[in-house]
Amino acid sequence: xxxxxDVAAECGLAVSTVSRILNNRGYISDEARQKVNDAMRRLxxxxxxxxxxxxxxNSGMIGLIVPHIMxxxxxxxxxxxxxxCCRRGYRxxxxxxxxxxxKEAEFxxxxxxxxxxxxxxxxxxLSVKQFxxxxxxxxxxERSIEYGTASVECDNETGGHxxxxxxxxxxxxxxxxxxSIDSYRMPADQRYLGFAEVCAARGMECIRIPSNAEAFxxxxxxxxxxxxxLRYPDADGIFxxxxxIGAQILQVCRKLEISVPDRMKVISFDDTLPAxxxxxRLTTVTQPISExxxxxxxxxxxxxxxxxxxxxxxxxxxxxxxxST
Amino acid sequence: xxxxxDVAAECGLAVSTVSRILNNRGYISDEARQKVNDAMRRLxxxxxxxxxxxxxxNSGMIGLIVPHIMxxxxxxxxxxxxxxCCRRGYRxxxxxxxxxxxKEAEFxxxxxxxxxxxxxxxxxxLSVKQFxxxxxxxxxxERSIEYGTASVECDNETGGHxxxxxxxxxxxxxxxxxxSIDSYRMPADQRYLGFAEVCAARGMECIRIPSNAEAFxxxxxxxxxxxxxLRYPDADGIFxxxxxIGAQILQVCRKLEISVPDRMKVISFDDTLPAxxxxxRLTTVTQPISExxxxxxxxxxxxxxxxxxxxxxxxxxxxxxxxST
DNA sequence: AAAGTTTACTCAATCGTTTTACCTCATAAG
DNA sequence: CTTATGAGGTAAAACGATTGAGTAAACTTT
Numbered sequence: 001x002x003x004x005x006d007v008a009a010e011c012g013l014a015v016s017t018v019s020r021i022l023n024n025r026g027y028i029s030d031e032a033r034q035k036v037n038d039a040m041r042r043l044x045x046x047x048x049x050x051x052x053x054x055x056x057x058n059s060g061m062i063g064l065i066v067p068h069i070m071x072x073x074x075x076x077x078x079x080x081x082x083x084x085c086c087r088r089g090y091r092x093x094x095x096x097x098x099x100x101x102x103k104e105a106e107f108x109x110x111x112x113x114x115x116x117x118x119x120x121x122x123x124x125x126l127s128v129k130q131f132x133x134x135x136x137x138x139x140x141x142e143r144s145i146e147y148g149t150a151s152v153e154c155d156n157e158t159g160g161h162x163x164x165x166x167x168x169x170x171x172x173x174x175x176x177x178x179x180s181i182d183s184y185r186m187p188a189d190q191r192y193l194g195f196a197e198v199c200a201a202r203g204m205e206c207i208r209i210p211s212n213a214e215a216f217x218x219x220x221x222x223x224x225x226x227x228x229x230l231r232y233p234d235a236d237g238i239f240x241x242x243x244x245i246g247a248q249i250l251q252v253c254r255k256l257e258i259s260v261p262d263r264m265k266v267i268s269f270d271d272t273l274p275a276x277x278x279x280x281r282l283t284t285v286t287q288p289i290s291e292x293x294x295x296x297x298x299x300x301x302x303x304x305x306x307x308x309x310x311x312x313x314x315x316x317x318x319x320x321x322x323x324s325t
Numbered sequence: 326x327x328x329x330x331d332v333a334a335e336c337g338l339a340v341s342t343v344s345r346i347l348n349n350r351g352y353i354s355d356e357a358r359q360k361v362n363d364a365m366r367r368l369x370x371x372x373x374x375x376x377x378x379x380x381x382x383n384s385g386m387i388g389l390i391v392p393h394i395m396x397x398x399x400x401x402x403x404x405x406x407x408x409x410c411c412r413r414g415y416r417x418x419x420x421x422x423x424x425x426x427x428k429e430a431e432f433x434x435x436x437x438x439x440x441x442x443x444x445x446x447x448x449x450x451l452s453v454k455q456f457x458x459x460x461x462x463x464x465x466x467e468r469s470i471e472y473g474t475a476s477v478e479c480d481n482e483t484g485g486h487x488x489x490x491x492x493x494x495x496x497x498x499x500x501x502x503x504x505s506i507d508s509y510r511m512p513a514d515q516r517y518l519g520f521a522e523v524c525a526a527r528g529m530e531c532i533r534i535p536s537n538a539e540a541f542x543x544x545x546x547x548x549x550x551x552x553x554x555l556r557y558p559d560a561d562g563i564f565x566x567x568x569x570i571g572a573q574i575l576q577v578c579r580k581l582e583i584s585v586p587d588r589m590k591v592i593s594f595d596d597t598l599p600a601x602x603x604x605x606r607l608t609t610v611t612q613p614i615s616e617x618x619x620x621x622x623x624x625x626x627x628x629x630x631x632x633x634x635x636x637x638x639x640x641x642x643x644x645x646x647x648x649s650t
Numbered sequence: 651a652a653a654g655t656t657t658a659c660t661c662a663a664t665c666g667t668t669t670t671a672c673c674t675c676a677t678a679a680g
Numbered sequence: 681c682t683t684a685t686g687a688g689g690t691a692a693a694a695c696g697a698t699t700g701a702g703t704a705a706a707c708t709t710t
Contacts, residue, residue, distance in 0.1 A: 014689070016669080016689080019666095019669085022668095023668080027688050027689080029689090032689085047438065048665085048667070050379040050382075050666080051379055051666035051695090054376055054379050054667075054695050055694080057375075061418075070401050070404045072395070075395045082394060094403070094407055094419045095411070110416065219598065247603075274598075274599070274602055278576070279576045330697095338660090340696090341660065341699075342658080344697065344699085345658095348698080350698095351659090352657045354658060354659090357658075376695070378697095379665050380665050381665085653709080654708080655706100656705105657705085658704090658705085661702075663699090664697100665696105668695085670692090673688105673690075676687080677684105677687100
């Protein structure tokens with residue numbers, strides 16, 4: 001592949017001149033510019049980004065670390081982040097921890113060694129205490145802040161409120177909550193807290209059915225749903241922490257011949273693909289995923305440029321009513 | 326951040342010696358090794374991968390170009406490829422064309438400029454004719470070969486056969502096919518061809534309902550499904566090109582009060598999340614996505630190491646019967 | 651004891667850019 | 681006629697690694 005040196009030789013100028021033309025800085029005569037552009041075209045020259053990155057000590061890549069790729073919430077988040085990166089001229093480096101905590105630090109290392117412009121962490125583990133050590137800004141999404149540069153999350157608590165109020169309004173008196181994971185502490189825990197608050201205020205009986213991390217990783221909640229539904233046959237409403245869980249609740253209800261929404265109201269969280277490809281379609285708390293993604297990337301850009309950014313960023317949620325309530 | 330030079334200064338050796346220790350090549354005394362390791366620890370040294378990559382003219386990254394990220398087939402494929410990359414020591418650079426053909430070439434450019442170790446293309450466009458020009462091996466997945474280094478696909482035609490045979494065996498006599506996209510030519514087209522073959526052989530009436538690219542991008546097929554179902558009220562079987570379409574077929578059938586599988590048998594393709602989170606769960610042609618991913622990455626590795634690889638790789642599909650047939 | 655071999659390092663070039671400092675002309679000002 | 685001033689350009693030092701060639705000492709051989 002042609003290098004700057006080749007181009008310089010081809011048109012009888014110095015490498016530095018060619019570089020200057022490439023980057024449009026300093027004084028350049030039209031004649032030189034023309035000659036260089038011609039030569040570049042002729043030699044099919046494209047700059048080596050590795051060399052550039054090395055020089056500026058920044059690869060212009062953003063490392064995205066998620067615990068899951070196939071999960072609809074994360075696949076949507078990844079998609080949105082890719083889009084924001086692309087629009088702002090960053091490249092996306094994707095890592096999946098599969099909830100294995102050790103990988104978290106390992107991937108951050110890789111990003112650091114490759115001089116990533118920033119890291120977006122969506123991982124729930126608590127393992128990495130030394131964010132700052134990597135010398136790279138770290139934005140967390142839906143993860144407790146701790147030592148990151150800034151965090152982005154949705155208003156989980158209000159999401160819980162909205163769900164609780166809707167179930168109450170629809171006449172529920174005994175409700176179940178699915179999908180909190182006890183082994184991690186994360187912003188999503190607030191969903192249950194907000195929900196439970198409303199239940200307490202309204203006098204609605206509320207039962208929390210926690211999931212384990214394995215269920216999340218396998219996206220397989222049916223057994224726990226079924227046993228809960230059998231244990232609480234008089235429950236008349238459910239709030240689930242994700243659409244995946246919501247969809248599986250619908251399946252179990254069909255199986256147990258519990259009609260939704262007549263005998264059981266279901267609200268899920270996220271508003272991703274599964275929420276609209278089921279029958280009935282799921283009422284859900286909509287996370288502004290696209291905005292969260294855009295904000296995360298923008299924060300990274302702002303931090304890089306030395307601007308001061310809010311350390312905690314909470315975006316509003318909304319209720320999207322469909323047919324399951 | 327500490328550099329090799331710092332380490333060398335810290336322990337009174339030459340940079341090249343330190344480098345040699347880092348890479349375990351040449352003669353090194355235990356004493357020197359010890360000193361260097363201590364110094365590295367003390368200075369918290371980690372090698373700058375940009376510098377390494379520049380030197381070896383290879384960043385060890387694999388560029389993955391897909392037309393969609395949220396689509397369950399692609400999110401699973403991405404997940405599997407990420408895993409294979411990670412296991413083999415590559416990093417994954419993810420790009421989404423959103424089916425915009427121009428982006429294909431642009432992303433390949435970016436990979437090339439960053440000296441990616443290889444590119445995996447899952448894009449359906451026909452725009453990039455100059456694969457070879459980039460000087461990087463290109464593996465295509467489920468895309469017509471043309472000028473790539475090698476291709477990986479599943480046995481789409483047999484998939485079509487299996488679907489046709491099953492519908493026939495289950496007593497269908499008039500079947501619909503959904504989801505082929507006329508504006509692209511791709512291996513997936515063989516699914517319909519295989520299906521139609523069986524239909525012709527068995528004397529089953531077969532109607533092809535093509536989709537447009539926009540439906541794929543938005544994952545929104547309900548309207549076309551509904552109008553087809555209304556137009557062919559006597560159809561008794563459906564073969565769909567993806568689980569997403571399959572799931573939406575179930576929705577439309579519920580809406581039109583066509584019971585599945587009693588009055589209508591449905592088979593989809595892929596075997597991804599939507600196939601098991603619906604009621605009834607979808608009978609589907611299972612693509613060996615994980616194996617396809619692993620193979621693609623391995624091919625890239627083999628090509629890099631100068632080995633000769635098969636230019637076309639077709640992996641077997643299988644039928645997974647669930648409740649929709 | 652001379653010659654050869656092995657061990658342990660160092661020097662300097664290289665990868666392909668960017669950037670700083672410096673040089674050489676014109677032209678305009680004094 | 682000098683002297684600023686600025687346009688247009690060059691040479692060389694970064695950036696942080698790797699690596700082939702070279703060197704000097706310590707061992708073997710014969």
